[in-house]
Amino acid sequence: MKRVAKILPVGSWAVEKAADVFCADYEGRHRRRMVLPLQSGEKVLLELEHARLLQAGEGLCLEDGRIIKVEALPEELMEVRAQNPLHLVQLAWHLGNRHLPAAIEPERILIRYDHVIADMVKGLGGHIHRVQAAFDPESGAYAAREHGHTHHDHDHDHDHDHHDHAHEHEHEHRHSHSHGHVEHHHGGHSHSHG
The missing domain is CATH 3.30.70.790 (UreE, C-terminal domain)
Incomplete structure (x- = not known):
């Protein structure tokens, strides 16, 4: 069974050169690892590091160089x-x-x-x-950065630190949000946070 080697972003490849099509609804396109049934009847393996939505118009580049077009089912x-x-x-x-x-x-x-x-x-x-x-929702501000490659046995020479981010939600707090800076200056005047 052929494997997906990388994912090509929408608009980065010639759609008319697609060798086959993978078509699924939102649930069927939001995966980490799955055998994808293509329109031709062939099956290919998708294996990613993290679950993500395959967006309509993306290309799945197989190990043999063929590109599979992703389509969203209504x-x-x-x-x-x-x-x-x-x-x-x-x-x-x-x-x-x-x-x-x-x-x-x-x-x-x-x-x-x-x-x-x-x-x-x-x-x-x-x-x-x-x-x-067809449902192709926004990926969101906290979506993992996509590297355009799949997870298989080869070395990567870059970090995959996706946990170093901050975010806020409105909710009641019973603790301080002080970050250790008690006093700071603003162009001629200063004030402190306590």
Whole structure:
């Protein structure tokens, strides 16, 4: 069975040169390790260091040099529409606050159907429609950096430290956020944090 040697980003390869196609819904494209059934009936092995979403339009470059095009199957989604652009941004904030995978477009947001979220959006004045569409959500600020290579037996001469990042969430704190600097200066004046 041939293996995927690397993943080519959307727009970085000639789509017309695709030798075959892998087509799946969101769940079927969000993987770390899997045997991928291609349209031709051939099967290839995908083996990554971390689970990630294979995005529609990416190319899976096999060991033999052939490139497999990734396509997204249409699936049942929830289309969120707003009263105006500002309202759409506000709805996006509420959806993002719940860490939901979302595809953000100029006039709508697509998410996977969830009746609780549908009720929340309606309560915030948004409009919900069930649609059939391909789902390619945003990768998110905290997604692991993609190196475009798969995990197999060879040496890497670079680090894979993905845990050195900070992030914030709004929640009640009962502790100080002091970082040890008691006093600092700002162009002629100073103040302290205590």
